[in-house]
Amino acid sequence: SCLAVQAGLAARYGSSYPDVPLLIKLNSKTHLVKTDQKDPLSRRMLNVDQVMDLKNNGLNILAVGYTVYLGSEFEDTMMAEASEIIFNAHRRGLLTVLWIYPRGKAVADEKDAHLIAGACGMACTLGSDFVKVNYPKKEGAKSEKIFTEAIQAAGRTGVICAGGSSTDPKDFLERLSKQITVAGAVGNATGRNIHQKPLTEAINFCKAIASVTFIDTDVSTAVKIYNGERDFNI
Template sequence: MKFNVPADVPAKRVALYKKNLKEATNGTNHLMLFAGDQKVEHLNNDFYGKDIPLEDNSPEHMFKIASKAKVGVFATQFGLISRYGRDYKNIPYLVKLNSKTNLVPYDEIDPYSEAWLSVDEIVNFKKESGLDIKGVGYTLYLGGANEHAMLSQAAKIVHEAHKNGMICVLWIYPKGKFVKDEHDAHLIAGAAGVGAALGADFIKLKVPYTKKGKFNAKLLQEVTMAAGRSGVLCEGGAKIDEKVFLQELYEQKSIGGSRGNGTGRNIHQREFKEAVKMANAIYAITCENATVKEALKLLK
């Protein structure tokens, strides 16, 4: 697999960039991102309640899963990595640099999420800790009064990551009172184009739906083309039936042209052994070219 190396990766960091990208994607340029940033984004709603195993309430549940399952990267906040990282050094990490809660409705106040730490601080942490940190991630919201600040910060984060041989994933979501349908394919394609303009390696986006709210992988084609050389990761969303989820994932890739996924709840909202199996099934489709039938066998 030939990897496209961004021109802002210095010559002395090209080998490291290729190594991080190759290892994170199993040499396929497709990324299976295990999303573990919801402790802030959704507070405790995703970790405690009906039909959620009690073990999911502990942050360590996600680390246990990521240490035993096949994942491209485990994306979570710096603080969690610093608290659990020494016990889980085998995990490939992606440090989520910013997060915000969902307490304030998006149509009340335009969302703004500033980075908690700099890329340089993550680079130093990687050196001091010896942890396998493949890259960084950042969320920005389009459509509000604060988008200019987040766009500027995102551009600098992507550039700083590349300067240090790291990959960068941008979560890009149009939000606010001017956004009527977050799952509109044309709008999501616009967000993908923004991610490409920012130089992201991968862009985590909403899944486009039809006007009737139905999944249709063909709608992704506009999105993935608009992303150019940046890979589109479809968000995992709320927990659904395993077979339905894996079928949609397969169609996102084979029909829509996505280059991966960012899945959280459909993995960690299961007891440990089942969560590991689900993560392996997702990885198989994403990075091992497995069929849905082959992936389902991994759940048995």
């Protein structure tokens, strides 16, 4: 597991937390410009050699990440940058994670299970170690069921689910458990569900997530870990 951050954050804070393994996210955008104004485009801000330079200066960097907006009018630019990053990262011993989200005027439903499977397939053809996608949604279907298409399309690429918007911890852990045990996801990328909790609660929540992810802990035990009634360490 590692913490996904922009290079600037890594450079300014990384030496204060040398035990935290880092993933450097190489592109990013604001959400001000909406799709109906211009299709999404997020460009590479640093290259892999620059990341290696940060690593060689002592930062605990394990991986690089990059977002591709599948179906954007600019997907050609992002697919080319992603491909270059993966090639260079693997030559230098870094793992790669692609965030792939279907988005743009051509995308009617960003949570469509087939599109998300396509995103996983793209990550596989680009050779990424991991891909982070949204959890599919379909009226009348169980997400963990329709998600298996994505897991299969990803082949040897591990699938990580986006944590999504803040939800009740128990619901979150139940969903996570199904993603991993039923659908076959290899992990979860959680942001707001951790950041927006008080510190102790956040730590316990991380432990609960880790227990589900690494040793398939059942949900009720995971909830106890979250409540501080049990502990979990790797």
